[in-house]
Amino acid sequence: MRKLTLITLAIVNLLFLQSIHAEVKLPAIVSSNMVLQRNTTVELWGWADANEKITIETSWLNEAIHIKADNKGTWRIAVTTNNSKEPQSINIKSKESNISLDNILFGEVWLCSGQSNMQQPMKGYTGQPTFGSVLTTAKSANPNLRLFTVNRFGSKTPIKDTKEYSAWQQASPESVAGFSAVAYFFGQQLQEILDVPVGLIHTSWGGSAVQAWISKEVMDGFKKVNLEEVDITKKTNKIPTALFNAMINPLIPYTIKGALWYQGEANRHEPEMYKKLFPAMVKDWRKRWGIGDFPFYYVQIAPFTYSNNNAFQEVDNTAFIRETQLQCLDLIPNSGIAITMDIGDAVSIHPPKKKQVADRLLFNALHETYGYKSIDGAAPVFDSQEVKNGGLILKFKNAETGLYAYDKLEGFEIAGEDKVFYPATAKIIKRKELFVQSDKVPKPVAVRYAWRNWVMGSLYDVNLLPASSFRTDTWTDATQAKE
Numbered sequence: 001m002r003k004l005t006l007i008t009l010a011i012v013n014l015l016f017l018q019s020i021h022a023e024v025k026l027p028a029i030v031s032s033n034m035v036l037q038r039n040t041t042v043e044l045w046g047w048a049d050a051n052e053k054i055t056i057e058t059s060w061l062n063e064a065i066h067i068k069a070d071n072k073g074t075w076r077i078a079v080t081t082n083n084s085k086e087p088q089s090i091n092i093k094s095k096e097s098n099i100s101l102d103n104i105l106f107g108e109v110w111l112c113s114g115q116s117n118m119q120q121p122m123k124g125y126t127g128q129p130t131f132g133s134v135l136t137t138a139k140s141a142n143p144n145l146r147l148f149t150v151n152r153f154g155s156k157t158p159i160k161d162t163k164e165y166s167a168w169q170q171a172s173p174e175s176v177a178g179f180s181a182v183a184y185f186f187g188q189q190l191q192e193i194l195d196v197p198v199g200l201i202h203t204s205w206g207g208s209a210v211q212a213w214i215s216k217e218v219m220d221g222f223k224k225v226n227l228e229e230v231d232i233t234k235k236t237n238k239i240p241t242a243l244f245n246a247m248i249n250p251l252i253p254y255t256i257k258g259a260l261w262y263q264g265e266a267n268r269h270e271p272e273m274y275k276k277l278f279p280a281m282v283k284d285w286r287k288r289w290g291i292g293d294f295p296f297y298y299v300q301i302a303p304f305t306y307s308n309n310n311a312f313q314e315v316d317n318t319a320f321i322r323e324t325q326l327q328c329l330d331l332i333p334n335s336g337i338a339i340t341m342d343i344g345d346a347v348s349i350h351p352p353k354k355k356q357v358a359d360r361l362l363f364n365a366l367h368e369t370y371g372y373k374s375i376d377g378a379a380p381v382f383d384s385q386e387v388k389n390g391g392l393i394l395k396f397k398n399a400e401t402g403l404y405a406y407d408k409l410e411g412f413e414i415a416g417e418d419k420v421f422y423p424a425t426a427k428i429i430k431r432k433e434l435f436v437q438s439d440k441v442p443k444p445v446a447v448r449y450a451w452r453n454w455v456m457g458s459l460y461d462v463n464l465l466p467a468s469s470f471r472t473d474t475w476t477d478a479t480q481a482k483e
Contacts, residue, residue: 022047022048022049022073022096023048023094023096023097024046024047024048024052024054024092024094024096024097024099025046025047025048026046026092026099027045027046027160027161027162027250027254028161028162028165028167028250029148029162029165029168029201029250029251029254030044030045030046030101030254031101031167031168032100032101032102032103032104032168033102033103033104033146033167033168033169033170034101034104034105034146034148034168034199035104035105035106035107035108035109035146035168035197035198035199036081036088036104036105036106036107036109036199036255037081037106037107037108037109037255037256037257038081038082038083038106038107038108038196038197039081039082039083039106040080040081040255041078041079041080041081041255042078042079042080042081042254042255043076043077043078043079043253043254043255044056044076044077044079044090045074045075045076045077045253046074046075046092047069047073047074047075047160048069048073048075048094048097049069049073049094049096050069050070050071050072050073051068051069051070051071052068052069052073052075052094052095053066053067053068053094053095054066054067054068054069054075054092054093054094055092055093055094056077056079056090056091056092056093057090057091057093058079058088058089058090058091059088059089059090060081060082060084060088061079061080065077065079076253081106082106083106083196084106085105085106085144085196085197087102087103087104087105088104088105088106089101089102089103089104090104105144105146105197105199106196106197107144107191107196107197107198107199108190108191108194108196108197108198108199108257109198109199109200109201109254109255109256109257110183110186110187110190110198110199110200110201110256110257110258110259110260111201111203111251111256111258111259111260112180112182112183112186112200112201112202112203112204112259112260113202113203113204113213113247113248113259113260113261113263114204114208114260114261114262114263114299115204115205115206115207115208115237115262115263115264115265115266116204116206116207116265116349116350117182117262117263117265117299117301117302117349117350117351117354117357118180118182118183118202118204118260118261118262118263118299119180119202119204119205119206120180120181120182120350120354121177121178121179121180121181122136122137122176122177122178122179122180122181122184123137123177123178124181124352125350128348128350128352129352130181130352130354131352131353131354131355132355133177133181136176136184136185136355137173137176137177138173140171140172140173140175140176140184140188141170141171141172141173142170142171142172142188142191143170143171144191144196144197144198145170145171145187145188145191145197145198145200146168146169146170146171146197146198146199146200147166147168147169147170147171147175147176147179147184147199147200147202148165148166148167148168148169148199148200148201148202149165149166149179149180149201149202149203150162150164150165150201150202150203150247150250150251151164151165151166152164152205152236152237152247153246153247154212154232154233154236154237154239154242154243154245154246154247155232155242155245155246156227156228156230156232156241156242156245157227157245158215158216158244158245158249159245159246159249159250160249160250161250162246162247162250162251163246168199171184171188179200179202180200180202180204181354181355181358182260182262182299182354182357182358182361183200183202183260183358184200184358185354185355185357185358185359186200186260186358186361186362186365187199187200189358189359189362190362190365190366193366194370201251201254201256203247203248203251204262204263205236205237205243205247206237207237207238207265207266208237208238208243208263208266209237209238209240209266209267210263210264210266210267210274210277210278210281211238211239211240211241211277212236212237212238212239212240212241212242212243212244213243213244213247213248213263213281214240214241214244214277214280214281214284215241215244215245215249215284215288216240216241216245217284218280218281218284219240219241221280222273222276222277222280223240225240225241227239227241227242237266238266248285249288252288252289253288253289253290253291255289255291256289256291256294257294257295257369258294258295258296258297258365258369259285259294259295259296259297260297260298260299260361261296261297261298261299262298262299262357263298264299264300264301264321264325265301265304265349267321268301268306268318268321269315269316271314271320271321271323271324272324274321274324274325275324275327275328275331278325278328278332279328279331279332282296282332282335283332293333293334294334295334295335295336295364295365295368295369296332296334296335296336297335297336297337297338297361297364297365298325298328298335298336298337298338299337299338299340299357299360299361300322300325300326300337300338300339300340300341300468301318301321301322301325301340302340302341302343302344302345302351303318303340303341303344303346303450303452303453303454303455303456303457303469304318304344304345304346304348304349304453304454305346305347305453305454306318306453306454308453309452309453309454310452311452311453312451312452312478312479312480314476316453317451317452317453318453319448319450319451319452319453319469319471322468322469323468323469323470323471325337326381326468326470334368336361336364336365336368336377336378337364337379337468338357338360338361338364339360339379339457339465339466339467339468340356340357340360340466341450341455341456341457341466341467341468341469342456342457342458342460342466343356343357344454344456346454360377360379360465363375363376363377363465364377364378365377376401376461376463376465377465378398378465379398379461379465379466379467379468380396380397380398380399380403380459380460380461380465380467381396381397381398381467381468381470382394382395382396382397382449382467382470382472383395383396383397385447385472387444387445388435389435389437390437390442390444391414391435391436391437391438391444392414392435392436392437392444392446392447392472393429393433393434393435394433394434394435394436394447394472395432395433396432396433396434396467398461398465399432399461401461401462401463402428402431402432402461402462403428403431403432403433403434403459403460403461403462404428404460404461404462404464405428405458405459405460406458406460407458408458409425409426409427409428409434409458409459410455410456410458411449411450411451411452411455411456411457411458411469412424412425412426412436412447412448412449413447413448413449413451413480414436414437414438414441414444414446414447414448415441415444415445415446415447415448415473415478416441416442416443416444416445417443417445419446419473419475419477419478419479420478420479420480420481421446421448421451421478421479421480421481422438422440422441422481423438423481424436424437424438424441424447425437425438426449426459434459440481445473446471446472446473446475446478447471447472448469448470448471448472448473449467449469449470449471450468450469450470451469451471455469457469
């Protein structure tokens with residue numbers, strides 16, 4: 001009996017020793033059907049036993065790669081890709097593992113993040129459509145366009161791998177209907193124009209504040225973050241660092257070409273703080289990815305009524321956050337902005353014209369990232385003013401081919417030294433400048449355009465890129481004349 005017991009214990013011990021040898025594990029984003037950034041060096045990484053020996057074989061490299069996990073069981077290796085359009089494969093072997101990844105493509109990889117307007121799916125929200133979604137979805141089957149979604153999840157500390165996600169899949173009516181409309185419209189057109197595979201990584205959360213997407217190390221520089229007593233399941237999208245920890249950190253260091261960002265409504269009451277936080281977030285992401293100042297293109301929030309469309313002061317007037325977002329162009333290297341002054345919706349914070357948003361992001365990417373210099377991606381921006389003939393002449397940057405209005409210019413106000421703004425008339429002169437004036441302001445010193453929550457933009461350049469709302473003053477105590 002004793003002999004039988006010893007044999008049983010020996011078998012149990014053997015099974016236990018075998019079980020402690022962990023198989024190689026890959027992050028969720030490194031899988032079959034993925035798109036790897038083409039013609040560059042990409043990172044592959046994962047986990048195994050401490051000091052485990054691992055062999056990686058690829059279909060495009062002549063020699064196998066031999067690496068060893070570190071003392072904590074983490075491994076990471078840089079691998080060179082090329083411009084092949086053929087499907088590729090990767091095989092990862094260790095003592096306990098034999099992992100095959102198939103149907104991999106080399107192409108352009110873009111990270112797409114933000115709040116509900118980035119999250120808005122092609123099929124729209126309940127009672128809030130995405131224009132053109134039905135036909136777009138029907139025509140979406142494309143093996144050269146791949147989609148990966150990080151589902152909404154928060155964490156108090158940075159996690160290594162994505163816990164909630166939809167794995168890499170080819171674009172199809174089934175996968176596209178629930179995918180980010182802005183991301184899809186951008187990626188589908190980029191794939192068609194460049195004629196190379198495109199991979200889109202979507203990670204966004206409606207209503208999220210920029211603070212939630214920033215790491216603790218950076219947020220602590222503004223306000224110390226302590227989440228020990230915080231319930232991470234309540235208002236997760238508002239908790240500083242929570243979304244960075246769970247929805248960005250697990251994606252690093254997956255090599256990307258650039259990032260798209262559509263967020264700002266949640267921070268509309270703090271434009272000055274946003275001017276500090278947003279560039280700090282971009283800088284931190286770039287530092288962590290370690291691939292330089294990758295392109296970062298973002299959307300200016302669209303006009304919307306909110307609770308008070310007569311608001312003129314900073315606390316309730318979203319013109320100030322739009323101004324901040326425009327100013328961030330000068331604070332974030334290698335960035336671009338999509339202006340949406342003409343495609344907002346007075347009664348919906350989720351404008352249905354998502355393709356137009358994506359188009360303007362695409363124009364930025366084509367011009368700045370992919371060398372299509374004949375494609376205009378920069379909207380007209382106020383540059384200088386001159387007093388003349390009882391009014392103000394305004395000049396603009398990025399208006400090389402001139403200014404344009406479909407109809408009458410609307411939304412202009414003008415003020416004298418008393419800082420009281422009156423409605424003004426504006427007209428295009430010399431095809432590239434504006435003349436703004438009001439009989440009630442004989443000695444004007446400042447102009448504001450579209451300076452309220454809801455307005456329909458009317459000023460464009462000749463390529464129909466709309467001008468942002470703007471002001472030529474920096475006053476904090478200006479008022480509007482009573483009607």
